[in-house]
Amino acid sequence: MTQEYTAQSVTADGHEPRTGSRVRTLLGRWRRDSGVWRRGIILAIAAVLVALLMIFHAQIPNRIGNLGSLTETFLPWLGLTVPVLLVPALLRRSATALIALLLPAVIWLNLFGGLLVGKSGVGGDLTVATHNVNAGNPDPQGTASSLAESGADVLALEELQASDVPAYEKALADTFKYHSVQGTVGLWSKYPLTGTAPVDIRLGWVRAMRSTVTTPHGPVAVYVAHLPSVRVKLHAGFTANQRDNSADALGEAIADERIGRVILLGDLNGTMNDRSLNAVTSQMRSTQGAAGDGYGFSWPASFPLARIDQIMVKGVEPTSSWTLPRTDSDHLPIAARVQLS
Numbered sequence: 001m002t003q004e005y006t007a008q009s010v011t012a013d014g015h016e017p018r019t020g021s022r023v024r025t026l027l028g029r030w031r032r033d034s035g036v037w038r039r040g041i042i043l044a045i046a047a048v049l050v051a052l053l054m055i056f057h058a059q060i061p062n063r064i065g066n067l068g069s070l071t072e073t074f075l076p077w078l079g080l081t082v083p084v085l086l087v088p089a090l091l092r093r094s095a096t097a098l099i100a101l102l103l104p105a106v107i108w109l110n111l112f113g114g115l116l117v118g119k120s121g122v123g124g125d126l127t128v129a130t131h132n133v134n135a136g137n138p139d140p141q142g143t144a145s146s147l148a149e150s151g152a153d154v155l156a157l158e159e160l161q162a163s164d165v166p167a168y169e170k171a172l173a174d175t176f177k178y179h180s181v182q183g184t185v186g187l188w189s190k191y192p193l194t195g196t197a198p199v200d201i202r203l204g205w206v207r208a209m210r211s212t213v214t215t216p217h218g219p220v221a222v223y224v225a226h227l228p229s230v231r232v233k234l235h236a237g238f239t240a241n242q243r244d245n246s247a248d249a250l251g252e253a254i255a256d257e258r259i260g261r262v263i264l265l266g267d268l269n270g271t272m273n274d275r276s277l278n279a280v281t282s283q284m285r286s287t288q289g290a291a292g293d294g295y296g297f298s299w300p301a302s303f304p305l306a307r308i309d310q311i312m313v314k315g316v317e318p319t320s321s322w323t324l325p326r327t328d329s330d331h332l333p334i335a336a337r338v339q340l341s
Helices: 019-032 041-055 067-073 075-091 095-116 140-148 162-172 241-255 275-281 287-291
Strands: 126-132 154-158 178-182 185-189 193-198 208-215 218-226 231-233 237-239 262-267 309-314 317-323 334-339
Touching (some): 041 075, 041 095, 067 075, 126 140, 126 218, 126 262, 126 309, 140 162, 154 218, 154 262, 162 178, 178 193, 185 208, 185 218, 208 241, 218 241, 241 262, 241 275, 287 317
Parallel strands (some): 126 154, 218 262
Antiparallel strands (some): 126 334, 178 185, 193 208, 208 218, 231 237, 262 309, 317 334
């Protein structure tokens, strides 16, 4: 008589079967289960739909509530659907669902797996940082003091409240010899600033600026920008049209820049995946994508879900990129080191 072991059976010497034996037993049960291919069809369909969403996200139209941009903003999080669907697929013992889940898993790894590998290197001769300090920040001086200790040579601040500017100027004065505030954005630097002026991003008030930073390795054009905020509303969808128009204007200004080395610092209220920022992202590199460790999500500070604060470069080589410790803002500050020479 043939004896068949179960997960609770023991071997002839009185010991429990090894893991490999248990796996073979489980697979044997699945092979004898005639419904293993019929169950989980809905789970398999869901997996395929997620895969199609990741592949064809660029074809999702923006005409209806900017749905395409909204999807692209949180595109990396679609990877969470794989473990979410994996659990019921295993519980239902569905081979169909498990095989289907390979599709979104492979696609996600192809799109975002590279960000899981640390790209941060050594070297670089200029450290830059940017921070949306939040107009309602209860401790501007504490925030500025924290940023002064970041090691940045050039620091950009966004969402500056006029009444708080003196506090930032005082706290940063010992670290940065030069600075300029234009509207609600400002630039602090250890090196001289020249040609500083607002940049028109079609808002009617100043939320962007440009300055030439004269570093020991030559001039660098530095742009600071705070693009308009976006909202998700039930009746209107992803309201991002004003931001998109400002992004186009910022892209035009950067395209007309005569200095070959350009650094953009700021809160763009959008991710590198968002097609509506193409006027900027098509001509510049993200330091996080090129030399960062992980995703570098910056907002919201309490539980970062997206990287909407950006450091982007053109004609400059990023060597490392990282997020800085949290301040009293709802954004995390971010920093990068770049090679100019």
